[in-house]
Amino acid sequence: MASSASVHVAVIGAGIVGAAAAHFLAAAGARVTLLDASGPAAGATGASDGAVSVASKRPGPMMDLARHARAFYARCEQDGLFRGLFHRRSTFLVARTAVEAExxxxxxxxxxxxxxRVVEVDRTALLDRIPGLGASVCAALEIPDDGHALGYEITERLLGRSLIDIRRNAPVSEIVMRAGRVAGVAIRDELLTADAVLVAAGIGSxxxxxxxxxxxxxxxQMAVTDRASAAGPAIDGHLMAAxxxxxxxGIVRDNNHIGLVIDPLMTGQFLIGGSREDNRSDHSTDAVTIAAILREALDLYPPLAxxxxxxxxxxxxxxxRDGLPIVGLHPQREGVAIATGFEGDGICLGPFMGASAARxxxxxxxxxxxxxxxPQRFVRIEAHA
Ligand SMILES: Cc1cc2nc3c(=O)[nH]c(=O)nc-3n(C[C@H](O)[C@H](O)[C@H](O)COP(=O)(O)OP(=O)(O)OC[C@H]3O[C@@H](n4cnc5c(N)ncnc54)[C@H](O)[C@@H]3O)c2cc1C
Incomplete structure (x- = not known):
């Protein structure tokens, strides 16, 4: 699709990825309709932590792309788009056993x-930075250049600074093709015509x-505490357990596994998570899982008691299935692009990936x-087209 003020793009999904794509498409002069089955940030974007973290990424493309994405946040903060919403802070990778230290x-x-940048921190130095840290912590690395942003705030800012048509309660049931090219999307009985369609609907994709x-x-699942400080983060960095x-x-694949993070929010509260329960798309929490998360968290950082x-x-x-997002033009459906599969990394990657999908x-x-x-790597896409 050529850059033109007259093209109409339908973006499906008003999470952080769809909102970013819509924003940058509109900024480039396209006419954009952003459709959401519910409303902005109704999916994962509104129910997540906000680590804009390279430290947490798998080596390879995810680590490299996260570096681009974090730099993009910094650029958007500097140019005013994300002013006041993106904050620099360290991530501490912490180990509690010899195996974890390795x-x-x-x-x-x-x-x-x-x-x-990676800085080795011994226990004494770490206790100076984070007083009260658990006795079991035996090794730590500081990644000083990470950051934090709340997904729903970024989404709101992106949409607030865009000239786009936002349609809430607009569930798309089908991408409509004519003669091998996209013609629009079906919403209940309505056909919304479009020159191009971006599918950024999270699991709804x-x-x-x-x-x-x-x-x-x-x-x-995650838990939120009351305020431990009146203003600003209560500790000097994000704690990420081994x-x-x-x-x-991919070393542990277990639905009962807790991948522990303790995130000090700007409000002075802590966000503590989280479980990783495959094939679960409900939004319920349960006492067994929350208790397991809190037990781990108390061992790592006892002042949470x-x-x-x-x-x-x-x-x-x-x-x-292969652990990587799916971003690119649809291999068979002309005029359709895809941006989904961001797992636990979409707050970090979302704005950059949305901007990339727009491009x-x-x-x-x-x-x-x-x-x-x-998307080409999944041949099944072609089979379904
Ligand atoms: C507990 C938890 C903690 C996390 N912590 C972090 C973190 O610290 N750092 C990080 O980078 N990432 C984190 N993530 C991941 C991050 O939240 C997601 O990767 C990101 O929000 C995905 O954004 P998205 O726009 O792709 O999808 P979503 O936010 O899920 O948005 C998809 C939207 O599409 C809409 N939709 C679906 N189907 C349709 C349809 N048919 N028609 C119209 N609209 C439709 C939905 O209503 C929804 O609003 C976390 C996630 C969870 C659950």
Whole structure:
């Protein structure tokens, strides 16, 4: 699709990815209709943590793309778009056993090889930075250049600064094709005509694209505390346990596994998570899982014992079978692009990936190499087209 003020793009899904794509398409002069079955940030974007973290990524394309994505946040913060919403802060990768220490060291080496700053922190120095840390913590690395942003705030900002038509309660049931090219989308009995369509519907992308056996819902439960400080984060960085890295690196695949993170929010509260429950797309929380998360969290950071748990919540990540997002032009359906499968990384990657999808739809080259994310790798897409 050539860049033109007259083209009409229908974006399906008003999460952080769809909102970013809509924003940058409109900024480039396209006419954009953003459709959501519910409303902005109603999916994973509104039920997540906000780590804009390279430290948490698997080595390879995810680590590299996260570096681009975090730099994109910094650029958008500087140019005013994300002013006040993106905050720099360190991630501490922490180990509590010798085996975990080995894993953290390996991950640190992979981060350094990708060009990331990695600082070894001994227990004394770590206790100076994070007083009260658990006795079991035996090794830590600091990744000083990470950041934080709340997905729903970023989504609201992107939409608030765009001239686009936002349609809530607009569930798309079908992408309508004519003579091999996209003609629009079906919403109940209505056909909305469009020159191009972007599918950024999280787990809702599966039925629209015939990706039911490729996209997996992965539920995450989290808990939120009261304020430990009156203003600003209560501790000097984001605590990421080796158990989280083990899950991200594919070492542990277990529906009862807790990939522990303790996230000090700007409000002074802590966000503590989380579970990784495959094939669960409901939003319920349960006492067994929340208790397991809190037990882990108290071992890592005992001062949490003084906090009140205000609420628990669950969100649904969209994972792909090979663990990589799916971003690119549809291999068979002309005029259709896809941006989904961001699993637990879409707050970090979302704005950059939305901007990249916008560029692809406008016939431009994205700023980073997205070849590892191509939809083409799933031949089943072609079979379903
Ligand atoms: C517990 C938890 C913690 C997380 N923590 C982090 C973190 O710290 N850092 C990080 O980077 N990421 C994190 N994530 C992941 C992140 O939240 C997601 O990757 C990201 O929000 C995905 O955004 P999205 O726009 O692709 O999808 P979503 O936010 O799921 O948006 C999809 C939208 O599409 C709409 N939709 C679906 N089907 C249709 C249809 N047929 N028609 C119209 N609309 C439709 C939905 O209503 C929804 O609003 C976490 C996720 C969870 C669950």
């Amino acid at each position: 894993l953290v060291a390996q991950h640190g080496a992979d981060l350094a090889a990708a060009g990331e 599966a039925p629209l694209l015939g990706l039911g056996d490729i996209l997996i819902p992965r539920k995450g 158990s989280y890295l083990a899950a991200k690196r 003084h906090r009140r748990i205000l609420r628990s919540f669950a969100g649904v990540r969209t994972a792909s 692809l739809l406008l016939g431009e080259t994205p700023e980073a190499d997205l070849s590892a994310l191509t």
